[in-house]
Amino acid sequence: MNRVFWDVTIPAFAGFGLHFRLDGFRLVYCVIAVFMWAVSGIFSREYMAHYENRRRYYIYFWATFLATTGVFLSADLYSTFIFFEIMSFTSYVWVAFDQRKESLRAAQTYLAVAVIGGMVMLMGLFLLYDQFRTLEIDALGDMAAKVMAAGGPEAARLYTAGGLLLFGFGAKAGCFPLHIWLPKAHPEAPAPASALLSGILTKAGIFGVIVVSCVLFGTDRNWGLLITGLGFVTMLLGAVLAVFSVNLKRTLACSSISQIGFILTGIGMTCLLKSAGESGVTAARGAFLHMVNHSLLKLVLFLCAGVVYMNLHKLDLNDIRGFGKKKPAFFFCFLMGAAGIGGIPLWNGYVSKTLIHEGILEYMQISAHPMFWKAAEAAFLTAGGMTVAYMLKLFAVLFLDGKAQEEGRPYMRRETAAALVPAAAVLPVLGVGAGTVMDRIADLGQGFFRVEEAAHPVAYFSFENIKGGAVSIVIGVLIYAVVVRGILSEKDGENGRRYLDLWPRWLDLEELLYRPVIEVALPSVLGAVCRFVDRYLVSSAVTVFLGVSAFVSRCMDSMVDFCVRILRRTTHSQIKEAEAYDSNLAAHLLGNAADAVYGAYSRLPWRKGRAAASASGRESAAVRLSRKEDRIKYTGRLIHESFSYGLMLVCIGMVLTLGYLLLEFFGIL
DSSP: OOOEEEEEEETTGGGTOEEEEEEHHHHHHHHHHHHHHHHHHHHHHHHTTTOTTHHHHHHHHHHHHHHHHHHHHBSBHHHHHHHHHHHHHHHHHHHTTTOOHHHHHHHHHHHHHHHHHHHHHHHHHHHHHHHHSOOBHHHHHHHHHHHHHHOHHHHHHHHHHHHHHHHHHHHHHTOTTSOTTHHHHHHHSOHHHHHHIIIIIHHHHHHHHHIIIIIISTTOHHHHHHHHHHHHHHHHHHHHHHHHOOBHHHHHHHHHHHHHHHHHHHHHHHHHHHHTTOOOHHHHHHHHHHHHHHHHHHHHHHHHHHHHHHHHSOOBTTTSTTTTTTOHHHHHHHHHHHHHHTTOTTSHHHHHHHHHHHHHHHHHHHOSOHHHHHHHHHHHHHHHHHHHHHHHHHHHHHHTSSOOOOOSSOSSOHHHHHHHHHHHHHHHHHHHTIIIIIHHHHHHHGGGGTOOSOOOOOOTTSHHHHHHHHHHHHHHHHHIIIIITTTSEEEOGGGOEEEOOOSOTTOOHIIIIIHIIIIIIHHHHHHHHHHHIIIIIOOHHHHHHHHHHHHHHHHHHHHHHHHHHHHHHTTTOOOOTTOOOSOOHHHHHHHHHHHHHHHHHHTSGGGHHHHHHHHTTOOOHHHHHHHHHHHHHHHHHHHHHHHHHHHHHHHHHHHHHHHHHHHHHTTOO
16 A cells, blocks of 8 residues: 655765655655645745845745655655754744844754754664664564564663654654744744744654654554653643634644644554554544645645734734734635634544544544543543634634724735635645545555555544534634633723733743753753862872873874964965966956947947046956956965865874774774
8 A cells, every 4th residue: 555656765875875765655745845835935925025135035945845855755764864954954044034032042942952852863763773774664664563572672772762763753743842942933933934834844753753653663552652642742732822822823833733732643543553453544544634634724824824924014913903804815715724723524624633533432442441531532622622712713813803904005915815825725625525535645645654454434524523523613612702702811892802811921841941951950960060070089190190181282282283383384375365366367358358348338429428527437347357356266265275274184183093993903002
């Protein structure tokens, strides 16, 4: 079922080579990536028009596209890691784009999570390669199954590697407790970038979670419980944060955390069902389709938020009330996105949530603790209800509260509407065609979850399935009526409701835990340990040794400085900028030709008066071009000297290292 359309290897790249593959899952996500970048690119033309540094935005916009596509096409975890890290660094520029204090702080958080997650992931890859001598995704499955069946220290080692990889991939996916970057990065990044950060870059993290969960631990019950537990916590936490949020893009970012929780729940249920001897096909198809649906839904919703920001330059819910009134195209797009993510029947989000719900019910029937899974089902439906509640809040803010805002110009260009409206129209088409279009998409992707069994037909619009969706809708309406309108807002005259920011500011996991640990606790503890060692454990002999080492270091430092001065005066001496070159033949020829043309033009009858006035202060074109050529040569030589000097130092270091290894090999050291 996991048909491979294309497979290519680039050998010897960075030692291990790169391996790419195109199967059903990868084909779907490459198509989604192309579609999302195309729509976001068209939208960016209007959104970025007033930015002076938009060229930088577009460079990293397309660099991130290439890196993200590389992640989804990778067939081994080494290739995945390379493109994953490139993607993290190029997308960092999106978050820091405005260069305001808030943007830079959010970008700092994003980069810290990306770098720490990447380094932890790399340690997991080291352990995995040391254990299996390969990072090929297809080869790892059978090897890991044998290790897990045998148990013992090797299985514990595999758990350690899997945990490290889960940390790295989960950080990018937005999984609790590494979700902290989403609510801070999304409000600061440009709206088209937010759509991509939420819609597809988080799915690059999910890609890795699927590999670790379904390939390495596909039939392991403990791992399935871990992923399912993380999924439920992420799902509920994100929904609660979204209900309390009073910022449009922050609400959508917290919604992304919650929807990632739905996907993780589907992945975890796949592992649990397979560990119990079931196929897990329903849960796997639900997880995959919710990935696809969330990508398309957040593309539409974040671009709608971009339309609001383009016109008002505000995102606070109390400042944007009534913006959507008398704007039919905007109304259509936002309604399609809100209904889809709310799980309303006949929209695409309903289909994938129904399948994940079916997976929970399947495991409930065979579990030894059905009451526990009954509570889990209630939590799942409640999370869906909170999704309905916060989307109702946003809908009321934009279309029911406040007054219609008179616009002196169109609120979005025709080309922007031509990209956004079709993207929104796709959502109900997928929902209505659940038994045809979405089932075929699921057929392409389920093999990547290592689920080969054919799916049984699902009556998506049967009474039982619609009842599950209806329960979530009723819960959502109640939460909106009681919590949102009763507690989190107050009457505000003709403007309808005023929304209150009641979330405790101190209840921020980054400020409450991560920053104090990294910036205060760790330096203090490590500093205390170092002071203790220095004061009580360093013997006099060691002190003498350190003194001798310091003396030798100073001597070596002086010798290096001496060598640098010698090199700068001989082989690597730099030319003076004022030095002239005698070989500027091209500059002289082009400059003299330009002077001749200008002279002929100046002698024309209608130019004689003007030419006489400007001729005295005009510098020859030959002189100007010659000076520019001198500057180019000077800069080129500086670059060459700096590069060659760096290479020389690298070579010296390699020679010294080789000498040390040889002395150690022959027993001299």
